[in-house]
Amino acid sequence: MLLYVTRRIVYVIPIVICVALVCFLLVHITPGDPLVAVLPADASQELANQLRAAYGFDRPLPVQFGLWLWRAVNGDLGNSIATGRPVLAEVIRAVGNTVTLAIAAAAIGFSLGLLFGLIAGYFRDTWVDKLATGFAIAGVSVPHYWLGMVLVIIFSVELNWLPAVGAGPGGSGAWSWDWEHFRYLILPAITTSVIPMGIVTRTVRALTGDILSQDFVEALRAKGLRELDVFKHVIKNAAPTALAVMGLQLGYMLGGSILIETVFSWPGSGLLLNSAIFQRDLPLLQGTILVLALFFVILNLLVDIAQAAIDPRIKRG
Amino acid sequence: MSEFPLPAISEPALQAAPATKARGYWATVGRRLLRDKVSMACALILIAIFLSALVAPWLHLADPYQGSMIRRLRHIGTIGYPLGTDELGRDMLARLIYGGRLSLIVGISPVILAFCIGTMLGLVAGYAGGKVNTVIMRAVDVFYAFPSVLLAIAISGALGAGIVNSIVSLTVVFVPQITRVAESVTTGVRNMDFVEAARASGAGPFTIMRVHILGNVLGPIFVYATGLISVSMILAAGLSFLGLGTKPPEPEWGLMLNTLRTAIYVNPWVAALPGVMIFAVSICFNLLSDGMRSAMDIRN
Helix, strand or coil, X not given: CHHHHHHHHHHHHHHHHXXXXXXXHHHHCCCCCHHHHCCCXXXXXXXXXXXXXXXXXXXXXXXXXXXXXXXXXXXXXXECCCCCCEHHHHHHHHHHHHHHHHHHHHHHHXXXXXXXXXXXXXXXXXXXXXXXXXXXXXXXXXXXXXXXXXXXXXXXXXXXXXXXXXXXXXXXXXXXXXXXXXXHHHHHHHHHHHHHHHHHHHHHXXXXXXXXXXXXXXXXXXXXXXHHHHHHHHHHHHHHHHHHHHXXXXXXXXXXXXXXXXXXXXXXXHHHHHHHHHCCCHHHHHHHHHHHHHHHHHHHHHXXXXXXXXXXXXXXC | CXXXXXXXXXXXXXXXXXXXXXXXXXXXXXXXXXXXXXXXXXXXXXXXXXXXXXXXXXXXXXXXXXXXXXXXXXXXXXXXXXXXXXXXXXXXXXXXXXXXXXXXXXXXXXXXXXXHHHHXXXXXXXXXXXXXXXXXXXXXXXXXXXXXXXXXXXXXXXXXXXXXXXXHHHHHHHHHHHHHHHHHHHHHHHCCHHHHHHHHCCCCHHHHHHHHHHHHHXXXXXXXXXXXXHHHHHHHHHHHHHCCCCCCCCCCHHHHHHHHHHHCCCCHHHHHHHHHHHHXXXXXXXXXXXXXXXXXXXXX
């Protein structure tokens, strides 16, 4: 097992370096001068050169990448061009809010997905199955940013029950788990949960169906096991794959939250990314993408290891 | 990947009784699909949306660019404006129908491009194996390290707003996914006896790939790609929604959602209309893709 873990970690290192390279190069395919966001329109050439040297934009690309990577490894992602504050601190504060949102959404999406998937797989080709499958397909097909708008229209504009935007009193840095803040979380969390709900339902339904049609289930029933205990075997067999899918979905929720955070002005990493794009704040853009992508890589790694740990069928050699 | 059956390899026509007219594999799939009510309903809806977008200039609609300050944000069902007007007083019905043109082009062309590029890469990687395979598939792994929404937005954000840039960024997102599917089905077909026979009879790698492998892997890759159209429509409109796609005043569903967002306190339901179109196209492609997958799974 230790060997397997080590091997997986070693395999991830080149990926991490390539991911960093992609993040770095992204900024250099950007048309226009990276200093345009900070430089006043009437700045002299001298001042421009001075700033360019200060940000290191005057050196050759490989040197810039090496320096950037070295600093990043040491926890320094540079300073935001727009605000002048350290990028890493900004990203970490924002990611905290995104994690809150993702956990709430995962709680809703995964539990509903597991429930619908198990029921649909167990009662295959009945009306219950059709209903659950319909929900799942709607969940993966709905433009979630639009669903967010519709929920705001129903619950904020028409009914006036829940707040439409923001993360509660105190703004971005003052989240706490009380009702005053929780009200702000409900609509974004429901909106975020529909895609994972749909995907988990589809996966678990297929898994349950496959497992129930296997011979060992027949054997379990033949030896007189109660249906509830048969079900336990189904869950045990479906768990590794379901877990992998849920891990991946959690990663998508963390990394792909920009649309929903924009709709609800939720002060997370997605909103930060949005402002970095539109203020052309390149260090912030680079840093946010890098941190989110690393999150995703590490989460994938953890899922692989967890899967190997609970599923004896996966070769650990 | 067991999810993607390799249907063309089993030749059901060969096993058919000689008295009846032997039907080809694709004819069988087509007949099965035609009998599937859900798939046919989706196909009809999609055809209606495509056709109306195509012939929009001849439908005697209002001018989708012509606004008016005195008739802004009319409600749905207003006489003369069946679906109301937007925040600049432009007719919503006309804008929704015209909006299909850009929305469908930007949503579907990345999948078509990625289908061509990804199939090629996957075919080469799967057939050549060895070092070529390693290089291509490790490159694919790097792109898999990004959540697709993040990757699309990062590339679009770096390139700047614009229709072409949206198409480029979404193509980059989908190429690795299609390459993976293409590689895995190609690897499955490569070691089949008929490929070995072709090689033994002196066919070159290019001929084998084109004649013997392509036909057998295209089906599963195609089904996978149609499933991606739904994601692509949502992401393409999403990029416009963020302000990274189409620029105003062009009618495009994502952009319309964005500009109408300011109006949800005045006329909420008109503001939600463009999303209905995105949802409809997306769910129809998803259901159609599911229908095709089960129609091609002849074993059932």
